[in-house]
Amino acid sequence: MLLGDYNELEVAREVDFGMYLISDDGDILLPAKYIPDGTRVGDTVRVFVYRDSEDRLIATNLEPYALVGQFATLTVRDVSGVGAFLDWGLEKDLLIPHSNLRRTLRPGDRATVFVYLDETTDRIVASAKWEWFLSDQPYPGKAGDTAELLIADETDLGYKAIVDGTHQGLLYHNEVFKPLRLGDVHTGYVRQVRPDGKLDLTIQRPGYDEALAAADDLLAALRKTGSIPLGDKSEPDDIYRRLGMSKKVFKKALGSLYKQGLVTLAPLETRLVGEK
Incomplete structure (x- = not known):
């Protein structure tokens, strides 16, 4: 039986206030309000096991926001x-x-x-x-790798992120072009593995892939409305508020779509070809 995790446990007996489940640590109560409809003695149920306010082991079908080890x-x-x-x-x-x-x-x-x-x-x-609970081993990846980033803290330099649940990295403020909130989980990329083992991160695809991803996002926005009131003369803040990308990346995306013949450009407007 795993404390602080999900367990598959068999129902031993039923009482007025719930069911008792068989475990290596003795029978554990599953209160009546957490019993799935139709559950009978002998069935196996998937439950989370923790301690109640009196330190007794107890089971629930509620899902905690984090398990032990997370x-x-x-x-x-x-x-x-x-x-x-x-x-x-x-x-x-x-x-x-x-x-x-x-x-x-x-x-x-x-x-x-x-x-x-x-x-x-x-x-x-x-x-x-x-x-204290991060891995003390060298990061197993390399620059350019895709990673899952948990936004853990904000500092003067940027956002600390937990990378793939094992290592620490930093997203610098001047490279973040959309709102981030503590606890958010984003797909990101390793920009650099530093000598101290920490990682410089980015949430935009490195190199030309970044422009391609932005072009896909811009095209999706244009297909919803036919046009957007943004062009290469628009203010960076306006671009960021509407699309969540920097002006530099936006201009790369515009250039990509223009070369494909998908858009017509004006200083303060971008329109899908064929739209009036």
Whole structure:
């Protein structure tokens, strides 16, 4: 039986307030409100197992926002002398013990954490010092690789991101051309592997692929309306607000579509060929 994860467990018996499931750690209660319709003794159910407010093992069919061994960005529900309590999608909030905090948190704040099983207490807890749980091995990829990026924190230089759940990288502010929010997951690219093992990242495809991707996005926008009030003389902020791309990338995309004969251009307007 995996604490803090999903388990396939057999129903042992039914009681007024739920069903007991068989596990290596003894029978575990699945409260009545979480029992799937039609479940009978002898059936196998898929449940998440954690500890309730009295530290008893309990099962649920609710899906937490993160399992043990995962990173996530969660919202603070409450703060007390023992630490901060996070909403992780279950009835019992997830605790960041005071020793695992990296800054003062307030209700409503969002914090990136790593969820783990404390070996001393056998309780599921979180740590806001998520860097401690990244891999200490060299990044196995190379510049140009595609990666999954979890936006973990914002600094003066840019956004810290957790790369493929194992390594840390940075998206520089001057290379980000669309809104990013802590906890967002984006497909990104490794721009450079630094000597210290950290990664410089980008969310736009490197080189000419970037222009091709932008051209696809621009063409999709044009096909919805036939034209857009943007051209090569438009202000960068206007382009960014409407399309989420820099003016440099926008002009590359315009050039690509123009060479294919797909658009007609004006200083402040782009129109699909054939549209009036």
